[in-house]
Amino acid sequence: MLGWALDRRAVLKLGLTGAASALVESVRARIAAAQAAPVQHDPRERRPANLRQLTFGGQNAEAYFDWTGRRLVFQSTRPPFGCDQIFTMGDDGREARLVSTGKGRTTCAFFFPDGRRIIYASTHLGAPDCPPQPDRSRGYVWPIYPSYEIFSAELDGGNLKAGGGNLQRLTTNEGYDAEGAVSPDGRRIVFTSLRQGDLDLYLMDADGSNVRRLTDRPGYDGGPFFSWDGRFIVFRAARPESASELEEYRALLKQSLVRPRRLEIFVMKADGTGVTQVTRLGAASFAPFMHPNAQQIIFSSNLHDPQGRSFALYLINVDGSGLERVTYADGFASFPMFSRDGSRLVFCGSRNASAPREINVFLADWVA
Numbered sequence: 001m002l003g004w005a006l007d008r009r010a011v012l013k014l015g016l017t018g019a020a021s022a023l024v025e026s027v028r029a030r031i032a033a034a035q036a037a038p039v040q041h042d043p044r045e046r047r048p049a050n051l052r053q054l055t056f057g058g059q060n061a062e063a064y065f066d067w068t069g070r071r072l073v074f075q076s077t078r079p080p081f082g083c084d085q086i087f088t089m090g091d092d093g094r095e096a097r098l099v100s101t102g103k104g105r106t107t108c109a110f111f112f113p114d115g116r117r118i119i120y121a122s123t124h125l126g127a128p129d130c131p132p133q134p135d136r137s138r139g140y141v142w143p144i145y146p147s148y149e150i151f152s153a154e155l156d157g158g159n160l161k162a163g164g165g166n167l168q169r170l171t172t173n174e175g176y177d178a179e180g181a182v183s184p185d186g187r188r189i190v191f192t193s194l195r196q197g198d199l200d201l202y203l204m205d206a207d208g209s210n211v212r213r214l215t216d217r218p219g220y221d222g223g224p225f226f227s228w229d230g231r232f233i234v235f236r237a238a239r240p241e242s243a244s245e246l247e248e249y250r251a252l253l254k255q256s257l258v259r260p261r262r263l264e265i266f267v268m269k270a271d272g273t274g275v276t277q278v279t280r281l282g283a284a285s286f287a288p289f290m291h292p293n294a295q296q297i298i299f300s301s302n303l304h305d306p307q308g309r310s311f312a313l314y315l316i317n318v319d320g321s322g323l324e325r326v327t328y329a330d331g332f333a334s335f336p337m338f339s340r341d342g343s344r345l346v347f348c349g350s351r352n353a354s355a356p357r358e359i360n361v362f363l364a365d366w367v368a
Helices: 008-034 243-253
Strands: 048-053 059-065 071-077 085-090 106-111 117-122 149-156 177-182 188-193 200-205 220-226 232-238 264-269 285-290 296-301 312-317 333-338 344-349 360-366
Touching: 059 106, 059 333, 059 344, 059 360, 071 106, 071 117, 085 106, 085 117, 106 177, 117 177, 149 177, 188 220, 200 220, 220 285, 232 285, 264 285, 264 296, 285 333, 296 333, 312 333
Parallel strands: 177 220
Antiparallel strands: 048 360, 059 071, 071 085, 106 117, 117 149, 177 188, 188 200, 220 232, 232 264, 285 296, 296 312, 333 344, 344 360
């Protein structure tokens, strides 16, 4: 069976031209996967063992395990799509399937514990086309698209059910709602929202009800994840430290932009109390995830690069001690996640890239 499983529903969703392009890409991906070999080991990387590359080509990011550790959900820009859509695949990289609408731009997908549902953020209600890229002529910025809303979707054999009637809108807010993650019991979702004028963390029930605010300090609080035991939430934050920084942050926010110049890692209890800053690195540190032992956090940072252009994975204790570099490949490594038993690590990176801006998904056994 072809990796994208282009059945009648997929053809109707993509159109004949898009389906043809998707079929070609599916064949290419299958050939690449068949020729894949384990990634050459870097002796400096003592934590990730048995490293395998799961995707080949395009921009693939934010790959996260389901509760069994046998499937992944991720976002990918690949033909025929001009920007990220959501896919699932097995932990061997096979059977990649489109599970979003194919419209707008999508991000931040996550499984419910039952493995039959996911959440993700999408701009497709604002417009079916990809939103415009931000102007970076005056420095690197992230877009905060106001049309992002969070949805849940049921999966049927890895595909959205026919007709899309299962797609449920969870947020209804004129402003950014994204960066969601589901609690281990499946009852709550933590996410980032601009609904009260600043980028803060919120908690809602799995059906989108009972929304409550968790953070309220000025700055960009985002990228939250529950710990596997559900007791904690780990996140990254950019907190302005001077009047001029706060002024710049607010000016960019009015343009639906943020500048990720300095990000630090934080942890708090799942009810929003006990907020604690873990890192004080003065770098762009983001994408944290807590090890199932609830004692260590893995994250991405450019702290090793004076130019700030290269990102590697780092491990740190929750009390801020024991900082350790995990990956050493040049370029980019980020979006790490531990499997529920802590035995494996998935992340995305540019190692072995054959084209500019190519990012792929990698899976490794974790050496404690």
